[in-house]
Amino acid sequence: MGKRDEKAITSRSEDYSQWYQDIVLKAGLADYSPVKGCMVIRPLGMSLWENMQRALDGMFKETGHVNAYFPLFIPESFLKREAEHVEGFSPELAVVTHAGGKDLEESLVVRPTSETIMYEMYAKWIKSYRDLPLLINQWANVVRWEMRTRLFLRTTEFLWQEGHTAHATHDDSWDEVIRILDIYARFAEEWMAVPVHKGLKTDAEKFAGALKTTCIEGLMQDGKALQCGTSHDLGQNFSKAFEVKYQDENAEWRYCWQTSWGVSTRLIGALIMAHSDDQGLVLPPRLAPIQAAVVPIYRDDAGKEATLGAAGKLVQGLKDAGVSVTLDDRDTVSPGFKFNDWEMKGVPLRIEIGPRDVENGQCVLVPRVPTRALREKERRQKEFVSLDGASESVRDVLEAIQKALYDRALAFREEHSHDIDTYDAFREQTEKGGFIWAHWCGDPACEEKVKEDTKSTIRCLPFDERGEDGACILCGKPSERRVIWSKAY
Amino acid sequence: MGKRDEKAITSRSEDYSQWYQDIVLKAGLADYSPVKGCMVIRPLGMSLWENMQRALDGMFKETGHVNAYFPLFIPESFLKREAEHVEGFSPELAVVTHAGGKDLEESLVVRPTSETIMYEMYAKWIKSYRDLPLLINQWANVVRWEMRTRLFLRTTEFLWQEGHTAHATHDDSWDEVIRILDIYARFAEEWMAVPVHKGLKTDAEKFAGALKTTCIEGLMQDGKALQCGTSHDLGQNFSKAFEVKYQDENAEWRYCWQTSWGVSTRLIGALIMAHSDDQGLVLPPRLAPIQAAVVPIYRDDAGKEATLGAAGKLVQGLKDAGVSVTLDDRDTVSPGFKFNDWEMKGVPLRIEIGPRDVENGQCVLVPRVPTRALREKERRQKEFVSLDGASESVRDVLEAIQKALYDRALAFREEHSHDIDTYDAFREQTEKGGFIWAHWCGDPACEEKVKEDTKSTIRCLPFDERGEDGACILCGKPSERRVIWSKAY
Numbered sequence: 001m002g003k004r005d006e007k008a009i010t011s012r013s014e015d016y017s018q019w020y021q022d023i024v025l026k027a028g029l030a031d032y033s034p035v036k037g038c039m040v041i042r043p044l045g046m047s048l049w050e051n052m053q054r055a056l057d058g059m060f061k062e063t064g065h066v067n068a069y070f071p072l073f074i075p076e077s078f079l080k081r082e083a084e085h086v087e088g089f090s091p092e093l094a095v096v097t098h099a100g101g102k103d104l105e106e107s108l109v110v111r112p113t114s115e116t117i118m119y120e121m122y123a124k125w126i127k128s129y130r131d132l133p134l135l136i137n138q139w140a141n142v143v144r145w146e147m148r149t150r151l152f153l154r155t156t157e158f159l160w161q162e163g164h165t166a167h168a169t170h171d172d173s174w175d176e177v178i179r180i181l182d183i184y185a186r187f188a189e190e191w192m193a194v195p196v197h198k199g200l201k202t203d204a205e206k207f208a209g210a211l212k213t214t215c216i217e218g219l220m221q222d223g224k225a226l227q228c229g230t231s232h233d234l235g236q237n238f239s240k241a242f243e244v245k246y247q248d249e250n251a252e253w254r255y256c257w258q259t260s261w262g263v264s265t266r267l268i269g270a271l272i273m274a275h276s277d278d279q280g281l282v283l284p285p286r287l288a289p290i291q292a293a294v295v296p297i298y299r300d301d302a303g304k305e306a307t308l309g310a311a312g313k314l315v316q317g318l319k320d321a322g323v324s325v326t327l328d329d330r331d332t333v334s335p336g337f338k339f340n341d342w343e344m345k346g347v348p349l350r351i352e353i354g355p356r357d358v359e360n361g362q363c364v365l366v367p368r369v370p371t372r373a374l375r376e377k378e379r380r381q382k383e384f385v386s387l388d389g390a391s392e393s394v395r396d397v398l399e400a401i402q403k404a405l406y407d408r409a410l411a412f413r414e415e416h417s418h419d420i421d422t423y424d425a426f427r428e429q430t431e432k433g434g435f436i437w438a439h440w441c442g443d444p445a446c447e448e449k450v451k452e453d454t455k456s457t458i459r460c461l462p463f464d465e466r467g468e469d470g471a472c473i474l475c476g477k478p479s480e481r482r483v484i485w486s487k488a489y
Numbered sequence: 490m491g492k493r494d495e496k497a498i499t500s501r502s503e504d505y506s507q508w509y510q511d512i513v514l515k516a517g518l519a520d521y522s523p524v525k526g527c528m529v530i531r532p533l534g535m536s537l538w539e540n541m542q543r544a545l546d547g548m549f550k551e552t553g554h555v556n557a558y559f560p561l562f563i564p565e566s567f568l569k570r571e572a573e574h575v576e577g578f579s580p581e582l583a584v585v586t587h588a589g590g591k592d593l594e595e596s597l598v599v600r601p602t603s604e605t606i607m608y609e610m611y612a613k614w615i616k617s618y619r620d621l622p623l624l625i626n627q628w629a630n631v632v633r634w635e636m637r638t639r640l641f642l643r644t645t646e647f648l649w650q651e652g653h654t655a656h657a658t659h660d661d662s663w664d665e666v667i668r669i670l671d672i673y674a675r676f677a678e679e680w681m682a683v684p685v686h687k688g689l690k691t692d693a694e695k696f697a698g699a700l701k702t703t704c705i706e707g708l709m710q711d712g713k714a715l716q717c718g719t720s721h722d723l724g725q726n727f728s729k730a731f732e733v734k735y736q737d738e739n740a741e742w743r744y745c746w747q748t749s750w751g752v753s754t755r756l757i758g759a760l761i762m763a764h765s766d767d768q769g770l771v772l773p774p775r776l777a778p779i780q781a782a783v784v785p786i787y788r789d790d791a792g793k794e795a796t797l798g799a800a801g802k803l804v805q806g807l808k809d810a811g812v813s814v815t816l817d818d819r820d821t822v823s824p825g826f827k828f829n830d831w832e833m834k835g836v837p838l839r840i841e842i843g844p845r846d847v848e849n850g851q852c853v854l855v856p857r858v859p860t861r862a863l864r865e866k867e868r869r870q871k872e873f874v875s876l877d878g879a880s881e882s883v884r885d886v887l888e889a890i891q892k893a894l895y896d897r898a899l900a901f902r903e904e905h906s907h908d909i910d911t912y913d914a915f916r917e918q919t920e921k922g923g924f925i926w927a928h929w930c931g932d933p934a935c936e937e938k939v940k941e942d943t944k945s946t947i948r949c950l951p952f953d954e955r956g957e958d959g960a961c962i963l964c965g966k967p968s969e970r971r972v973i974w975s976k977a978y
Contacts, residue, residue, distance in 0.1 A: 031610065031613075033559070033560045033606070033610065034564060034606070034609055035560045035562045035563070035564060035597065035606070038560035038561070038562060040557065040558070040559050040560065040610055041557055041558040041559075042557055043555035043556065043557050045557075046555070046556045046557050046558055047555070047556065049558075066532035066535070067532065067539065068529065068530055068531055068532050068534075068535050069529070069538075069648065070522070070529050070530075071522045071524045071527035071528070071646055072527070072630055072632065072646050073524045073527060073583075073646070075523060075524060078523075090590075091589065091590055092589060093589075094562075094587075094588040094589070094597075095585060095586070095587040095588065096583050096584060096585050096599065097584070097585075097586045097587060098583075098586060098596075099582065099583040099584065099634045100580065100581060100582075100583070100634030100635075100636065101579075101580055101582075101634075107587075108524065108583075110561075110585065110599070117522070117523070120523055121522065121529055124520075125520075130821075136532065140630075141561055141629075141630065143561065145588045145589030145590075146589075147589065157560055157561050157562070159558065332619075
């Protein structure tokens with residue numbers, strides 16, 4: 001088996017699930033670990049996560065949030081103080097019963113989320129309306145015991161951020177819920193190039209302990225939905241359970257209004273499934289750890305010298321222009337191998353240069369996915385640009401790739417979004433995949449029955465809905481709006 | 490009790506340990522959590538850690554290291570594969586015995602350090618000499634069950650980085666050990682302004698499973714030493730236990746040579762104890778989350794308007810110049826309260842501005858600690874500078890503060906370093922504190938006896954030692970070098 005074969009991945013049409021796993025393993029994003037359900041995030045996956053962190057962290061800080069760090073362990077009794085919360089998380093807990101050579105008096109839960117441990121501290125810190133709003137975020141690992149796991153999408157341990165805020169009024173906390181949802185949507189669309197619908201979860205799908213859960217939902221290439229982030233209105237559920245109170249201007253004690261919100265390494269799964277193809281990973285330039293790979297092509301020593309000289313200068317110029325670029329000067333593998341390798345790893349732009357190019361003062365830009373400019377020139381997948389102006393050309397093409405990815409994902413979503421009005425058509429479309437906009441009467445019983453019948457769930461009550469009278473897809477009772485249904489990860 | 494009193498801290502001379510705790514709590518660096526031994530890192534402490542992370546991460550990446558993330562949980566059996574390792578860590582382990590509603594077949598340890606789980610993966614990834622060196626770092630939380638804890642210095646859970654590398658030869662791995670030790674020393678001295686000795690640990694003090702441990706050691710204001718970072722030569726101990734092997738150029742299988750190295754949130758404890766004073770926290774400008782606080786001072790509305798206008802411009806100019814600055818325009822507290830508040834929080838530079846200053850086109854710089862330039866002008870603790878050139882003046886003063894802190898800490902260390910040649914003098918000096926340079930024959934029995942007698946340990950066999958013949962401080966046998974002794978955190 002040659003090197004090319006070792007690297008080959010299953011095609012999406014053959015087996016989407018195997019294709020996904022091949023991409024993750026063969027691009028070097030993550031690996032299975034010896035601990036059931038836990039993954040190892042390999043350097044490419046980690047630098048992708050770091051780029052995501054940096055962008056999100058900047059947005060959080062711009063809107064007044066600060067980072068802190070709370071304990072990994074939570075006393076078991078804390079979780080029980082909020083009834084729905086403990087019910088939601090109990091089946092997934094990992095429990096430390098033994099430490100420092102002794103059995104513990106009270107078992108400690110490895111945090112599945114940190115509402116309880118954080119709000120115990122908030123109760124201590126918040127005294128007056130002057131201490132509000134309290135806007136804290138934490139980057140951390142969390143653990144939810146999962147039986148059926150998939151790299152990035154569903155793992156026992158994952159990395160995430162969890163924001164936890166406290167406010168004086170419900171108006172203030174609701175504004176925060178939406179402020180964060182907007183940040184998540186902006187991040188998904190502008191950085192990940194994944195178009196999302198913002199909306200409200202139904203009661204059946206909301207966070208355990210929340211009044212309301214808002215979310216962003218993306219559509220993957222196999223027609224299934226992926227929840228990309230959630231922002232919860234906790235109301236006063238936790239503040240009452242943990243006595244998170246403040247004295248108002250009149251010295252009256254009042255319970256705080258709280259929010260929590262998070263995104264996780266699951267977003268890496270979303271990135272993969274939204275953009276990648278049968279050649280390997282596809283990454284949007286704004287998040288790609290390496291944006292461009294320069295591959296020199298030559299046949300003899302004279303050609304090598306001229307080419308590497310020019311390639312070195314090109315790389316330096318690109319670095320100076322802020323492009324994250326690498327020079328692939330390996331001489332143990334062929335150019336063709338390198339092309340496949342960088343395609344597999346999702347580098348958005350390949351730059352080829354050979355002795356003839358150096359003579360002509362040019363290099364060749366080959367985007368990982370066709371940009372609109374290239375698509376318009378039929379059958380052309382590459383572009384010759386002058387070495388003099390290469391930095392500017394490269395930056396332009398990277399921007400064009402970012403846009404092309406978003407446009408492609410948006411077009412895919414539009415093609416795969418359907419208004420459906422009969423239950424037969426609903427069943428049929430659910431099998432084909434995509435977002436189904438269908439009427440729902442609001443009864444959890446209908447939601448549950450549809451899920452049983454079709455495995456389709458209500459992804460959200462979209463904020464961008466078109467108010468419209470209709471009849472519930474299941475029971476036929478009056479409905480004032482369509483909601484978005486789909487099978488989901 | 491007035492606001493000033495609430496904030497007052499115990500003096501160092503009265504009770505050093507209480508002073509330390511007061512600083513941590515009252516500056517808002519950290520807090521005790523409801524989970525025994527675990528701390529909450531509050532926003533000021535967290536942004537300090539983030540600044541440390543950023544600086545170190547940059548140095549690691551410059552030297553070819555990449556980040557990855559490995560599971561929090563380690564199967565109990567893994568730790569047992571390296572005999573010294575399990576013996577060293579067993580008493581401190583937290584153990585998950587129960588997860589997802591069931592008892593686990595094999596208990597999982599919450600990582601106290603990640604050699605074992607990482608090298609299990611390295612064994613899978615490394616195949617050829619072409620895969621070497623493998624240079625991976627991880628930023629993570631770790632857990633070591635501690636009975637007696639102190640915020641930042643010794644906590645059950647802490648944050649750290651752990652680098653783990655694999656090399657083809659022992660020369661290569663030893664170079665890595667020293668490369669990292671040099672990075673740690675440079676970080677301590679250039680960023681933290683804490684002078685350190687680099688050296689080798691004795692066998693009694695080395696890492697459980699290492700051939701050799703190198704370290705950097707700093708001296709705190711109470712005369713006790715603090716180990717600030719360690720870099721371990723693991724030899725082939727772990728590669729043999731975990732079958733981390735590579736095929737060399739001749740297709741022969743060989744065991745890798747490995748290193749591991751780490752620094753933790755303990756460094757925040759070092760920063761506090763090296764520089765802070767009875768007024769509160771003192772932070773070096775290169776790591777301070779807020780480098781300068783502008784405090785406007787006025788008596789009436791006209792003064793307020795003029796002052797806030799000029800202060801706003803000043804702040805914008807400083808931001809543009811890359812200074813991390815805040816404008817303290819609170820009108821609920823007095824300027825005096827603000828002065829104390831920023832002193833407590835360790836902001837390196839206070840900038841005062843009032844209506845008279847605005848008229849004169851100036852502002853007043855008040856460094857948190859006296860710079861050399863100010864010390865030379867007797868009794869002056871502040872400096873008037875022109876508003877026009879304020880950005881440059883501020884940057885100069887911040888640099889001068891950084892240098893003043895280092896110089897002060899170095900002078901303190903030199904004053905508290907003693908060559909000692911008799912055991913009586915040794916005992917006496919140990920009580921007074923400081924670094925004792927004394928001869929040691931190399932026998933672990935002498936090291937152990939001195940520790941029993943005096944609580945002084947060998948901090949390191951310093952690399953900057955002056956080779957010199959002498960007699961062991963305890964047994965009188967010949968010695969070729971002095972080693973550094975001290976009580977330690």
